[in-house]
Amino acid sequence: MCGIVGYIGKQNATPIIIEGLRRESYRGYDSSGLVVFQNEGVVCIKAIGKLENLEAKLLNQNLNGTIGLGHVRWATHGGVTEENAHPHTDCKKNIFLVHNGIIENYAALKEKLIQKGHKFSSETDTEVLCHLIENFFRGNLEEAVRKALQYVKGTYGIAVISRQDPNKIVAARLSSPLLIGFNGDEYIVASDPAAVITRTKKAVNLEDNEIAVIAPEKFFILKEKTPQDLEIDSGEAEKGGYPHFMLKEIMEQPESLSDSLRGRLLVEEGLAKLGGLKKVEDKLREIERLNIIACGTAYHAGMVGEYMLEEYAGISTDVDLASEFRYRKPILDKKTAVLAISQSGETADTIAAIKEAKEKGVMTLGIVNAIGSSITKISEAGVYNHAGLEIGVAATKSFTSQLAVLSLLTLFLARQRQLSLVMGQRIAKEIGRIPELIKQVLINSPQIKELAEKYKNFNNFLFIGRKYNFPIALEGALKLKEISYVHSEGCGAGEMKHGTIALIDENFPTIAICPSDSVYEKMISNIQEIKARNGPIIAMATEGNEEIKNLVKDVIYIPKTLEMLTPILSVIPLQLFAYYMGVARGCDVDKPRNLAKSVTVE
Numbered sequence: 284m285c286g287i288v289g290y291i292g293k294q295n296a297t298p299i300i301i302e303g304l305r306r307e308s309y310r311g312y313d314s315s316g317l318v319v320f321q322n323e324g325v326v327c328i329k330a331i332g333k334l335e336n337l338e339a340k341l342l343n344q345n346l347n348g349t350i351g352l353g354h355v356r357w358a359t360h361g362g363v364t365e366e367n368a369h370p371h372t373d374c375k376k377n378i379f380l381v382h383n384g385i386i387e388n389y390a391a392l393k394e395k396l397i398q399k400g401h402k403f404s405s406e407t408d409t410e411v412l413c414h415l416i417e418n419f420f421r422g423n424l425e426e427a428v429r430k431a432l433q434y435v436k437g438t439y440g441i442a443v444i445s446r447q448d449p450n451k452i453v454a455a456r457l458s459s460p461l462l463i464g465f466n467g468d469e470y471i472v473a474s475d476p477a478a479v480i481t482r483t484k485k486a487v488n489l490e491d492n493e494i495a496v497i498a499p500e501k502f503f504i505l506k507e508k509t510p511q512d513l514e515i516d517s518g519e520a521e522k523g524g525y526p527h528f529m530l531k532e533i534m535e536q537p538e539s540l541s542d543s544l545r546g547r548l549l550v551e552e553g554l555a556k557l558g559g560l561k562k563v564e565d566k567l568r569e570i571e572r573l574n575i576i577a578c579g580t581a582y583h584a585g586m587v588g589e590y591m592l593e594e595y596a597g598i599s600t601d602v603d604l605a606s607e608f609r610y611r612k613p614i615l616d617k618k619t620a621v622l623a624i625s626q627s628g629e630t631a632d633t634i635a636a637i638k639e640a641k642e643k644g645v646m647t648l649g650i651v652n653a654i655g656s657s658i659t660k661i662s663e664a665g666v667y668n669h670a671g672l673e674i675g676v677a678a679t680k681s682f683t684s685q686l687a688v689l690s691l692l693t694l695f696l697a698r699q700r701q702l703s704l705v706m707g708q709r710i711a712k713e714i715g716r717i718p719e720l721i722k723q724v725l726i727n728s729p730q731i732k733e734l735a736e737k738y739k740n741f742n743n744f745l746f747i748g749r750k751y752n753f754p755i756a757l758e759g760a761l762k763l764k765e766i767s768y769v770h771s772e773g774c775g776a777g778e779m780k781h782g783t784i785a786l787i788d789e790n791f792p793t794i795a796i797c798p799s800d801s802v803y804e805k806m807i808s809n810i811q812e813i814k815a816r817n818g819p820i821i822a823m824a825t826e827g828n829e830e831i832k833n834l835v836k837d838v839i840y841i842p843k844t845l846e847m848l849t850p851i852l853s854v855i856p857l858q859l860f861a862y863y864m865g866v867a868r869g870c871d872v873d874k875p876r877n878l879a880k881s882v883t884v885e
């Protein structure tokens with residue numbers, strides 16, 4: 284989604300800002316813009332579409348200013364136009380501002396400002412901030428920003444500059460991430476560490492309601508903060524020889540899984556050690572219900588978690604889409620904990636759901652990948668994924684990491700309750716083998732590529748699975764539709780006969796996830812039902828199952844593991860299938876149309 288980069292220092296600001304925007308652009312955007320102050324005056328340029336369009340416009344501008352702001356926008360209020368792209372400015376073109384988030388009371392503020400004579404030139408909520416700051420501006424920018432923000436309802440990360448109070452950037456945040464990187468006498472303001480990391484690893488994360496003033500000779504926030512090391516490696520933001528981030532991230536799952544598990548498995552004791560839960564360990568013993576909340580792929584991880592937690596820990600578990608949680612009036616009592624799962628830790632719906640749960644006084648936990656993100660700050664305790672930076676818009680390695688962490692959490696809670704030492708040891712040992720098993724799955728990627736070639740002209744797909752692999756059917760369908768724009772549906776295999784089977788014919792292929800587990804026989808019956816209606820079938824089966832070849836022509840094999848861990852393996856061929864289908868159909872797989880990596884609007 285939207286991204287902010289601001290620069291103040293001694294270098295030419297433009298290339299540094301553009302590079303930062305490029306590193307933030309993985310989140311998804313549809314227009315961009317840049318403002319620079321230089322001797323000749325202010326230059327503000329915007330473009331719709333790719334960042335390259337903005338760069339093309341900058342080519343002959345001879346920009347040399349050393350202070351500036353840049354933005355990539357993902358449209359919410361107002362269409363994808365240059366007028367609506369950031370930076371926005373006030374009537375006098377004194378104040379220039381970039382904004383992430385949503386100003387909820389913008390309509391009321393806009394009306395009042397129009398009555399006072401302000402002229403608006405965009406349809407955005409953001410422009411209201413410029414005019415509001417203009418309204419309070421008396422020569423000191425931070426004072427004007429501080430006063431203006433008192434009237435604002437909503438979420439924001441903003442960076443602001445003023446021609447009448449030049450040589451400083453004022454930055455502020457509320458529920459939208461913003462950090463300031465320090466590199467000698469230069470500062471970079473950004474909404475994503477990826478934009479800062481190539482120039483410096485020293486940064487301060489702004490907290491909610493803080494306003495920072497960043498000038499070459501001084502930097503202050505309302506309270507003093509010490510720069511800390513950013514926990515990402517600049518190499519993570521590169522493709523490392525792969526044509527796309529998505530493929531790189533699929534292929535690095537043996538390593539990302541190992542990182543998620545490192546130091547957390549005590550095989551001899553049959554236990555999981557989760558440092559982030561230490562302070563609530565005793566409270567967790569009392570928990571009788573878990574309510575998982577998440578969006579998108581993380582929601583599918585939560586559904587797998589539900590099966591694991593109920594089967595092994597005996598904890599009654601509900602999974603809710605975060606965007607629906609607040610409408611459901613869930614029964615939350617002292618024996619319930621709410622668990623948010625989020626790669627970015629910034630998904631607005633998930634944040635809102637946690638706030639709602641906190642309001643009701645229940646324990647809130649998080650499984651989050653992004654270190655220091657909003658969800659990690661507002662939840663009581665939690666577990667980091669440590670899957671590393673994920674750039675491809677489609678979640679891949681973060682998903683398998685979420686499943687791995689859920690299996691650790693299950694082991695942790697199950698051993699606090701009924702699970703025996705022997706069973707705990709068995710699960711712990713098998714979780715430890717998963718990175719190796721993933722390597723075996725990835726070896727088959729050329730076969731998946733061939734399958735994608737064979738099936739690339741079909742325009743509809745069905746994915747079916749049961750029990751642990753029901754959520755994987757949903758995830759496989761989600762991956763395919765988001766990456767290749769092919770219509771795909773995920774369905775519980777048993778539910779198929781209640782409607783979806785009506786779609787099946789020779790032009791509607793099905794991917795059936797049928798490892799040798801407790802529901803295998805039932806899956807075979809469903810495959811028979813599809814075959815009887817001439818539907819083409821790709822089956823995913825356990826290595827050694829030769830019999831299935833008598834039933835279907837195309838078989839993808841995965842290694843044998845515990846039933847609860849099968850989803851970590853079965854999802855990988857589906858990620859690869861979506862990837863190769865997307866590439867074969869000429870889609871922009873790293874940045875699919877209309878999607879954003881981190882959805883910071885409700």
Ligand code: G6P
Binds near residue numbers: 580628879881
């Ligand atoms: C967006 C992304 C998905 C992701 C979902 C939830 O829709 O495109 O890949 O699963 O948000 O994001 P989160 O960061 O909360 O896991």
